[in-house]
Amino acid sequence: MSFGFNESQEMFRREMHNFSQKELAPGAKERAKLDYIPSDVLKKMAGMGLLGFNVPERYGGETIDWVSLGISTEAVGQADFNLSLPTILSAGIGIALQMAPEEVQAQWFPPVVAGETMLSLATTEPGLGSDVANTACRAVRDGTSYILSGEKTSVSLGMQSSACIVFAKTDPTQGARGVTAFLVPLEQERVSRSRILDMGCKPIGRASIFLDNVAVPESHRLGEEGRGFHLVMSQFDTIRVLLGLICMGAAQTSLDEAINYAKQRMAFGKPIGKFEGVSFKIAEAATMIEAGRLLSYRALAMKDAGQFHAKESAMVKWLCPVIAVDVIHNCLLIHGQIGYSEEYPLEQRLRDVMGFELADGTADIMKLIIVREIMGREYLPY
Template identity: 55%
Template sequence: MPAFGFTEVHEMFRREVRNFAQKELAPGAKERAKQESMSIEIVKSIGDMGLLGIGLPEEYGGQPGDWVSLGVAVEEMARASFCEALLPLFPHLFQIALGLTLKEIQQEWVPPLIRGETIGAFANTEPECGSEAAAIRTRAVKDGNSYLISGEKTAATLCMQAKAVLLTANTNPAIGAKGVSFFLVPLNLPGIEKSAYIHTGCKPLGSASIALDNVRVPAEYLIGEEGKGFRLVVAQFDFWRVILCLMAVGAAGTTLDETIEYSKQRVAFGQPIAKWEGVSFEIAECATLLDAARMLCYRTLWMRDQGLPHAKEASMAKWWVPETCVRIIQRCMIIFGHVGYSEEYPIEQRLRDVLGMQIADGTPQIQKIVIAREILGREFLPY
């Protein structure tokens, strides 16, 4: 099997995105991270740069690029400003999902997402279920040329600002998980009430609970067939997990760089703290952990580019990388001393943001279930 390595094209692309991100996203990032919504101008500038359409159809405004390139863009954006780095995920998700619907529906929703003119969201989690994704209670009942959807979703990232959400609802509760269907739901429909759910970090992304009371959704907004759409889309989700990991890698990488500089300047006991092995070995260990984390992510995206199965590798990354990045940022915070544990520096902010990546899209326990299933076989699942 050929080995993974960045090509010259990837390296050039990284330099381009780094220039853009450091010029356009880094200034004001600390202040924006305290806001409870995304800056529309910033979203638009990311769209104008083409970063919301990497690998998406050119007819919708996308540009060529492989999955590794998408990862490079996300890591570089997260180095400059954490939350905006999530944005490239949603045009992909909508393109994959709406690819199962009518062409007109794709044309209506995907190009504005790629241009950064609109925001989309995804909602499966409910107050009563998260890890057990198929145990949702939201129902969709066919009524003529539409479906009536009722239920409650929660923890839906970006949903306070989104125009539409991709949402799960059960169309046939009698058959349980096999009845879970997937819908496009414009968020201005009558019967929808949104309220903000305040998470510890990722403030500008925001999180919403959505109450749906007999929301009438056109039948053509069903994605794929009844009971099948969600599974078809979820089968593509492995890249989602790696994207969250690369956001964590970006945040940890920039924190480590700042820590290296700080340790050369800060003097204690008559010399820069970088000369004390207690500090330099911490930096050496963090750099090693970060390299391993980064490689787990890019290897998985590269496997996806090669068309190789990568569910196990995506879950290995999703279990280990956010946890490792939390540890790196926390160790850097200690090297900064009390100023690291303050709002003067962005370290506490990044710690809160990256902690969320351990839970979003499946906790470490759920990832280990996937890894074990891939290694041992489905017959050794505990359920």
């Protein structure tokens, strides 16, 4: 077994790390207070190709292996947790949008890759979250269009994105097989949006989106009717691993800060790093981050090898946010009273990573996937 990156992945890692630290890390603390992602930063990310992964080359994108995609999202997460979301959203949406006709791809891909606009993705509704197949949002065929109605909520980048992939029921008599995915342009009359005031991840700007009989052309349907659920489950499986690596990036930055602090801060005539109550926390955090990273990159290597990895993805999505919350919490404690203040980025990072305990599936839902894979579907509670 090989546990390292190959030569080109290692070069890519260095390049991504250097760029993220130089261009994205400065100003991260100030940006975390904003309720949008500033366009100049998006443009910088676009310049580095960070918004074009999984997008066809003819639209300015680049197909890279999943391990490299993990490397780039971890590097961005290490510099600025919130900036990693546009990267993974465009990577996920890059796959989904390729199911649309060329003219739709030609309309939406180039501005996304250039950082001029962003797309979002909406499965959650006020009445459902984990139970994605049960969507109440309706899409009714009307000639060559569909009329969409309903409310989506908790949509990351919901206020800032100009189009959203919406999952709606085309056949209400069916469960998962009745769900279809549509690309819905948001800047139109029959769409309204409202911001959700969040405790963290503020620049990601979650929103509710209201669809009041919105006509969506058939060309904006992604895949066949009734295949929307399949799309979320198959393609977005791997995206979960990227969320885990973003958390590991944020945890690593916090640990680096805590190590520096522990070497400088004096108490009882010694640097606090000499006390086991501090140094053991650091040792534990380093170990947990390494475990989370190894599990994540293994899942991505399995994806690259064409292996089924639902169990491994679920393990990552459950474990990495838990590790990050624990590590950042302990790093905050190592900083003592100043760690609790807004002057240091630890309290904000803690609020941010907690969001990823929920986003894209809770720990409970991830454990259900693990149970399904190791015990059998008959041991699911439903």
